[in-house]
Amino acid sequence: MRNRKVINSVLAIMIAFIMGGLMVLLSGDSPLETYSVLLKGSFGSLNALKNTIRYSIPVVLLAYSFSVCNQCGYFNISHESQMYSASLAIVMVSELTQGWPSWLRLILMMAAACMASIAACMIPAAAKFGLGVSEVVVGVMMNYLMAYLTKHMIAFSFIAQPGSSSIMSLPVSESVGAVSITVSTVVIILLYQFVMKKTIPGYRLSVVGRNPLFANASGLPSMRIMLSSAVVGGLLTGICAIGEMLGYYHIIYSDFAVDIGFNGMTAALLGAQNAIGMLLGSLLLGALKSGSVLLTVVTSVPAELVDCVKGFVMFFATVTFIRSDVWMRKGGK
Amino acid sequence: MKRKLKKTLAMMLAFVLLASAVSGCGSKSGGESEKHRIAFVSYQAFDSSEWLQNLTKGLKQYEEENENVEIKCIEALAVDQYETKVRACCEEGFDIIITTYSDMADATIAAAADYPDIKFGILQGEMENIADYSNIADFHLNRTETAFIQGCAAALMTKTGKVGFVGGSDSGGINEILAGYQQGIAYIDNGTEDVVTYCNSFTDPTIGKEYALQLIAGGCDVIFGAAGGSGTGCAQAAEEQGVMYAACDVHYTDAAPNAEIGSAMNYFENMVIAFIDDTIHDNYQGGTSREYGIAQGAAGYEFADNDLAPQDIQDQVMAVSEKIAAGEIEIASEPLHK
Amino acid sequence: MDIVTILTVAVRHAGPVLLVAMGGLLASRVNIFNLALEGFMLIGAFSSIVGAFYTGNVWLGVLFGVLASTLMIIIYAVFIIELEVQPVVCAISIITLASGLTRYLLNPVFGVSGRYVLSSELAMPVVHMNWLEAIPVAGQILNNHSLLVYFALVLPFVLAFVINKTKYGLDIRAVGMNEEAAVSAGIHVRKVKYSALMINGILCGLGGAELALSVYMFNVGMTNGRGYTALAAITLAGCNPLLSLITCLLFGFAESLVVSLSGVGFSSYLLGMLPYALALVAAVAPQVARRCIHFIKRKKSETEMISEYYRN
Secondary structure: OHHHHHHHHHHHHHHHHHHHHHHHHHOOOHHHHHHHHHHHHOOOOOOHHHHHHHHHHHHHHHHHHHHHHOOOOOOOOHHHHHHHHHHHHHHHHHHHHHOOHHHHHHHHHHHHHHHHHHHHHHHHHHHHHHOOOHHHHHHHHHHHHHHHHHHHHHHHHOOOOOOOOOOEEOOOOOOOOHHHHHHHHHHHHHHHHHHHHHHHHHHHHHHHHHHHHHHHHHOHHHHHHHHHHHHHHHHHHHHHHHHHHHHOOOEOOOOOOOOOHHHHHHHHHOOOOOHHHHHHHHHHHHHHHHHHHHHHHOOOOOOOOHHHHHHHHHHHOOOOOOOOOHHHHOOOO | OOOHHHHHHHHHHHHHHHHHHHHOOOOOOOOOOOOOOEEEEOOOOOOOOHHHHHHHHHHHHHHHHHHHHHHEEEOOHHHHHHHHHHHHHHHHOOOEEEOOOOOHEEEEHHHHHHHHEEEEEEOOOOOOOHHHOOOOEEEEEOOHHHHHHHHHHHHOOOOEEEEEEEEEOOOOHHHHHHHHHHHHHHHHHHOEEEEOOOOOOOOHHHHHHHHHHHHHOOOOOEEEEHHHHHHHHHHHHHHOOEEEEEEEEEOOOOOOOOOEEEEEEOOHHHHHHHHHHHHHOOOOOOEEEEEEEOOOOOOEEEEEOOOOOOHHHHHHHHHHHHHHOOOOOOOOOOOOOO | OHHHHHHHHHHHHHHHHHHHHHHHHHHOOOOOOOOHHHHHHHHHHHHHHHHHHOOOOOHHHHHHHHHHHHHHHHHHHHHHOOOOOHHHHHHHHHHHHHHHHHHHHHHHHOOOOOEOOOOOOOOOEEOOOOOEEEEOOHHHOOOOOHHHHHHHHHHHHHHHHHHHHHHHHHHHHHHHHHHHHHHHOOOOOOHHHHHHHHHHHHHHHHOOOOOHOOOOOOEEOOOOOEEEHHHHHHHHHHHHHHHHHHHHHHHHHHHHHHHOOOOOOOOHHHEEEEEEEHHHHHHHHHHHHHHHHHHHHHHHHHHHHHHHHOOO
């Protein structure tokens, strides 16, 4: 049964690549060259591998965040607002603690980021479980609100950088190495799989997610568990924001987190919310991104077509071609 | 059945890998020693602003006219792509790389440090410590100049004494244009007042039209739109309501054939081509910041074909232009008010 | 800016969003969370401009928009219903495909990039109704809109009637509530889902056509989030057509308010937050009010009970 799912996904991705290749052919470029450049750009050199990992890390963290919350019935699409809150917290703490020792600033910034993103994650959850309001509406509205608030802050407040041609924040001088980020992510991946499958809290989470009423009847405090899933989800997003801000950007750029939640959600759904599947889905999305970087630099394939190829891959990657009834009739396993 | 499927899948995978290995072999272009390979990395989509469209067209034309130059225009629309794309350009053998705006400043600095032989240029970079980077040249087109002239034209043409401004976003680049506009109006000093709005989008003509309609309803009879695609909506509103439209970087012959009083043209392509010319003729000035304006031929005020401005106002406006080119007028880059 | 103008602009702004929202509402009534409304609206907008360009007629352009959007949604429907693709992933890929394709096709079809402006003769005609001039306030607000906007205003009532009073509406509600039960009741579930999605496609095409043809141009990305606004509006309204009318008008009012408050000196970013803050309040306030009322009622009956007890 699980093998079939893997075959489905792989088959689907192959068909997607063929369809994308057709589109490239129709536009006058060579599909073989396109795909070879995509491969080269994602896995063909040390730099390419580094880029793929760099792009996959935020996706996998947000995919886990989405999945943890989703398993408890909280459809978490407010990742953008969590990212913005966390990064605002980092820069504000950085500005307020100028001149303090570096290690203290780093700890404070990371703590502030996590607290801000947890708070942002809790708001739609609280609205859903406390007031019965759809968390989708609250989440989407919060995304827009935080995007605008961030733009206002980096344009006009004490964290704004004066004299630049686009709005951006002041830089943060502390830095976290790419290696530390990668290692921490691997640790989180292993921890996630371990906790969800082998520990009691992880089991409780999945029970509550599958049937909250039954869980309540069995004596599990459903409400508390659901809210704690929001805390975990927010924490994961906070870690992602720390990685992006302190690892790569050091400055809040306008709209830097646009559609970041969509990517995480796509990876989660591509991987059928199973820990390894989500990791593979994130790697696929990360590879597509780093491959397309090389594609736009080396070939003349327009960027819109690269987007179309991405669209096709996602399109087909969860198609269940081989339907269960067909298998059962044929007597296959 | 399952084994057969697995086999076919394995074969397909192998084929794809083989194909990519084979095609990957011969596709690197042999580096002819004389050809200069130039990359232009834009943080905005090429079709989002008129000045950027003109820039890419100008660069393509330059490439056709000069055999020893190869120019590639690349979009880097997401923040996480700035550094990776610039570095990819460095590795692919481009010897001149031009980036855009302060968003890409950090990416440029990081790449310039690792590739000291590549000559970098940054457009509107506003880099403060430019002197520290010997292989980055910062060049800036001062859009306040043509906007100043536009303000003069608006103040001279208005009959109601009120003019409007619709900007795409409240940020440095647009506010530069606003600053010039307001100071131009103040220079003419005939009691004209201006109203400033930002429509928060460069791609929504419907909302641009609403903002312009609101300004017109408030008494403005000249609208200056600096908002890309949304500006086209503003031009339509001006045309429909019979008021005047002041354009930026383009002539709206399709959207507002009878409403234009002139366009504040900024020839970014002239500035970039001047930089490329200097660089390939061994006149690269790394670590410096250069300003371009009307005097350097990088900007100019143009009247439309059936322009609404009568000849005497046109003459007055061009006289201001000449004064600016001669350096007689000082224009600050901060808006007077919002 | 006076309140009448604000409300007129609100109606004008809400028109396309309302059309798309009604389409999304029908889909969500059969349990298909159509996240890709934005993509279908964009395709409708682009195709309507292409159609108007080639046929020289506004209404044929609208037809083109509707056909293209419906075609795309049939593909979407096949993928979600037959091939059981995750609807959300499929929706995200449709949105990506739509924005990439419409941007890419501008060059081969029109030879331009970024935007294409038609001649002003191909603008969506605005209807002026003389009898509305007699009605003092509402008349002015409802006058001078295009036919599609009027259609959008009437559509929620039509949909409410169809969903609640016709057999087709009963089928839709049945499928939405419990698919297996619907199957056992003899309802052709696949047919209902397909038809709901097709109507969704037609309405998205109409919404996109109205958006594009009212400014007789297409600009890359011109839908600017209206599809998501429509989704938020129907979710806020609990997929009820009449309440969705109110929420869409609320969003339109908020946008119109933002336009009217600009030029005064507020930060444009804070102003931009207004529609979304208003939506949040609209989502939360009724629930908070309900809980407060519930709390007050309980307190009252408790004190009554206690005083009864002590009296005895």
